[in-house]
Amino acid sequence: MSQNGGLITFKDASYEHDSTKPILKLANFVVRRGAKLTLMGQNGAGKSTLFSLITGKLKLDEGDINIQPRTSIAISRQIIPRDELKLTVLEFFEQCFDEKVYNIEPKIDEVLEVVNLAPSEKMKDEFKQRVVGSFSGGQQARLLLASALIQNPDVLLLDEPTNNLDKAGIEHLTDFLKEYRKTVIVISHDADFLNSFTQGVLYLNTQNRQVEQYN
Incomplete structure (x- = not known):
């Protein structure tokens, strides 16, 4: 080739x-x-x-x-490092980028939809303030996948x-x-x-x- x-x-x-x-x-x-x-x-x-x-x-x-x-290049990691488990969902996605991304929340909503983890409309803000460690193992795996997708x-x-x-x-x-x-x-x-x-x-x-x- x-x-x-x-x-x-x-x-x-x-x-x-x-x-x-x-x-x-x-x-x-x-x-x-x-x-x-x-x-x-x-x-x-x-x-x-x-x-x-x-x-x-x-x-x-x-x-x-x-x-x-x-x-x-972005890769879907297999496990969330212990020090990231205390982050909120918003912080977890913000740290995917070297520089601050303005208007990141609609992007988070989009990738959560892709991995079928999107909350209801009225729960969106509360969901982004949840601590990552409070999610089940399967939900954490979806967050990891979404964290790769959001980087486009x-x-x-x-x-x-x-x-x-x-x-x-x-x-x-x-x-x-x-x-x-x-x-x-x-x-x-x-x-x-x-x-x-x-x-x-x-x-x-x-x-x-x-x-x-x-x-």
Whole structure:
């Protein structure tokens, strides 16, 4: 595949957790702007590790990851850090941004709607003053997903986003992703969800440690 027009390009990329756990070995692949891709591979293949390499949380042992300048990336985290549990919902979303976002409340309302956690109209203000730690585990997972969506990133990385969503929540998220005009890479075991909006596959091959692309 030509590497022209790639938003994210892995070139001769190698990474291992230790000498017995290689994840990538001289892998080459390209993610194009606006692509909506499923990241697939066996359990333990290193799918979440690949996300951490894209976000810069982890660094390659060899090779390069080239990401176009000024590309914003957001990932749906799996757990809320303890120090964030004492934040209000409003504060939790405000801290997603480096700079103060004016008129953030309508944006919060919108993403809460997407993850099917929106309160009634008269409860909206009270809801935003609730402490994050007062929500159930499933509700906290929805807040984490919403905190990635609100950033409107150039690259949205979603790790099992439907795990804590009910049927209506999955439908809301699917509609949102269908309309999303930027790049999405998703890890999920929900075939119906994936088939509804993704257009290609990145397959993490555990035999040769390459990332294979299928359209």
